[in-house]
Amino acid sequence: MFMSWVQMLLFVSLLFPAWVESEIRHYNFTVVLKNTTRLCSTKPIVTVNGKFPGPTLYAREDDNVLVNVVNHVKHNVTIHWHGVRQLRTGWYDGPAYITQCPIQPGQNYLYNFTFTGQRGTLLWHAHISWLRSTMHGAIVILPKKGVPYPFPKPDKQKIIILGEWWKADTEAVVNEAIQTGLAPNVSDAHTINGYSGPVSICSSEGAYTLHVENSKTYLLRVINAALNDELFFKIAGHDLTVVEVDAAYVRPFKTDTLFLGPGQTTTALLTSDRGIGKYLIAISPFMDTVVAVDTLTGMGYLRYNNTHPLIPTTMTNIPPVNATSLTSVFYESLRSLNSKEYPAKVPLTVDHSLLFTIGVGINPCATCLNGSRAVAAINNVTFDMPTTAILEAHYYGINGVFTDDFPGKPLIPFDYTGTTTPLNLQTMNGSRVYRLAYNSTVELVIQGNSILAPESHPTHLHGFNFFAVGRGLGNYNPEKDRKKFNLVDPVERNTISVPTAGWTAIRFKADNPGVWFFHCHLEVHTTWGLKMAFLVENGEGPNESLPPPPSDLPQC
Ligand code: C2O
Numbered sequence: 001m002f003m004s005w006v007q008m009l010l011f012v013s014l015l016f017p018a019w020v021e022s023e024i025r026h027y028n029f030t031v032v033l034k035n036t037t038r039l040c041s042t043k044p045i046v047t048v049n050g051k052f053p054g055p056t057l058y059a060r061e062d063d064n065v066l067v068n069v070v071n072h073v074k075h076n077v078t079i080h081w082h083g084v085r086q087l088r089t090g091w092y093d094g095p096a097y098i099t100q101c102p103i104q105p106g107q108n109y110l111y112n113f114t115f116t117g118q119r120g121t122l123l124w125h126a127h128i129s130w131l132r133s134t135m136h137g138a139i140v141i142l143p144k145k146g147v148p149y150p151f152p153k154p155d156k157q158k159i160i161i162l163g164e165w166w167k168a169d170t171e172a173v174v175n176e177a178i179q180t181g182l183a184p185n186v187s188d189a190h191t192i193n194g195y196s197g198p199v200s201i202c203s204s205e206g207a208y209t210l211h212v213e214n215s216k217t218y219l220l221r222v223i224n225a226a227l228n229d230e231l232f233f234k235i236a237g238h239d240l241t242v243v244e245v246d247a248a249y250v251r252p253f254k255t256d257t258l259f260l261g262p263g264q265t266t267t268a269l270l271t272s273d274r275g276i277g278k279y280l281i282a283i284s285p286f287m288d289t290v291v292a293v294d295t296l297t298g299m300g301y302l303r304y305n306n307t308h309p310l311i312p313t314t315m316t317n318i319p320p321v322n323a324t325s326l327t328s329v330f331y332e333s334l335r336s337l338n339s340k341e342y343p344a345k346v347p348l349t350v351d352h353s354l355l356f357t358i359g360v361g362i363n364p365c366a367t368c369l370n371g372s373r374a375v376a377a378i379n380n381v382t383f384d385m386p387t388t389a390i391l392e393a394h395y396y397g398i399n400g401v402f403t404d405d406f407p408g409k410p411l412i413p414f415d416y417t418g419t420t421t422p423l424n425l426q427t428m429n430g431s432r433v434y435r436l437a438y439n440s441t442v443e444l445v446i447q448g449n450s451i452l453a454p455e456s457h458p459t460h461l462h463g464f465n466f467f468a469v470g471r472g473l474g475n476y477n478p479e480k481d482r483k484k485f486n487l488v489d490p491v492e493r494n495t496i497s498v499p500t501a502g503w504t505a506i507r508f509k510a511d512n513p514g515v516w517f518f519h520c521h522l523e524v525h526t527t528w529g530l531k532m533a534f535l536v537e538n539g540e541g542p543n544e545s546l547p548p549p550p551s552d553l554p555q556c
Contacts, residue, residue: 357447
């Protein structure tokens with residue numbers, strides 16, 4: 001008698017229990033329109049499986065995840081697994097025209113990747129145009145079976161997704177901005193798990209409620225899935241102990257305010273020790289410069305079981321919109337665990353020392369409303385989206401899609417954070433990448449500039465975790481600032497804020513062959529061109545090259 005494949009696996013797993021510890025997890029993501037009512041009006045939104053926020057992807061470290069994405073809307077779509085390392089699986093990373101052509105209406109694509117060396121909270125989101133405003137959800141990577149958390153085991157876990165809601169269709173919002181050259185309209189509300197709570201324009205709007213039992217420990221997995229706003233997160237009467245960010249454990253620290261840029265995640269422990277009552281959960285925007293922002297506070301509630309329905313809500317003070325010091329305190333509290341089990345493998349030597357100045361400027365535009373348009377750039381290059389995926393062009397050697405001359409330093413140095421802007425405001429265009437040899441090490445100083453207005457930029461690197469080794473205000477000074485870098489236990493993450501009129505230094509090892517997008521995670525800045533890509537070459541050894549693309553890779 002022959003054993004079936006499944007029987008065989010079962011048989012082998014009995015002999016070698018450890019061998020099958022990791023699992024294959026299948027998910028179906030069907031992209032559909034769904035009529036949704038928020039802020040007292042109804043509009044169709046693009047969703048995954050009709051849900052907003054979308055479904056949660058659960059897995060354990062080392063699990064293989066297969067997500068079949070089927071597109072039933074009229075838009076092209078792709079999905080990005082934000083923060084997933086995608087070791088040698090760059091074909092499944094998701095940014096449109098960088099690693100893949102979009103999944104066209106009526107088509108599907110099977111994303112296939114494994115969680116390696118990561119545990120914690122991440123997010124998935126659409127990675128084309130502004131569709132991620134309604135197409136996003138949580139990724140939860142649990143530790144391997146039998147491996148404990150490096151912190152007290154929580155009794156319960158909760159996912160808290162922060163977002164932004166526009167009453168208008170977000171694709172119309174961004175298209176209008178592209179046509180006029182003006183800044184897009186700011187959102188109409190901030191949401192917690194899809195709800196803003198009552199606001200002036202809709203006093204009957206629902207609110208998210210976190211139901212808790214007294215004397216328990218809750219693990220809150222907080223995700224900023226907003227498009228354009230960095231957010232503060234607070235719960236009245238309760239401190240939070242941060243234990244992990246961007247799916248990397250951190251040295252635990254207590255705080256009453258979390259700070260997250262779009263794309264960032266923060267996992268924190270909450271002890272329900274108030275016995276009874278209803279406590280405000282507040283999310284509010286951070287903006288410490290002259291740029292317009294949606295200033296509405298999103299509200300939810302933490303409610304103890306057996307609390308009387310009429311009990312008044314315990315309030316908390318909302319951080320001022322320009323609370324720069326709160327953001328610095330939060331960032332400076334973040335440290336890697338750097339333990340025996342979870343060492344911080346900071347690159348100690350540097351092969352490529354790069355300086356990227358990032359910011360927003362104005363280019364002439366004959367067809368635009370004011371004869372000019374807002375643009376954003378890295379080292380004065382505004383990225384042009386190609387019409388073929390760069391990864392495919394690289395893999396097949398197709399000419400004319402990209403060039404590999406992205407400048408590693410500003411071509412014309414200037415007083416980046418000064419008040420007198422240089423005259424050469426007009427940026428260059430191009431689909432330029434920066435080439436890295438396999439396993440080379442990179443130190444990248446991301447320097448905010450003040451060309452139009454200085455602004456805080458949450459910048460995201462695909463395909464890698466990096467170490468945030470330094471941070472400062474003003475212009476980066478290599479002689480002075482480099483000496484102060486933390487090369488021992490810097491926080492490891494995939495998205496980091498560059499402070500307003502300041503800089504952030506990161507280090508990473510280019511151990512993942514492929515093409516990896518780097519951009520500001522404020523969607524408005526990505527739209528304007530604040531993006532580029534690193535091209536990491538194959539190594540020589542086995543398992544050091546990018547495998548061929550899957551047969552169902554979408555065509556442009
Ligand atoms: Cu979360 Cu390139 O994005």
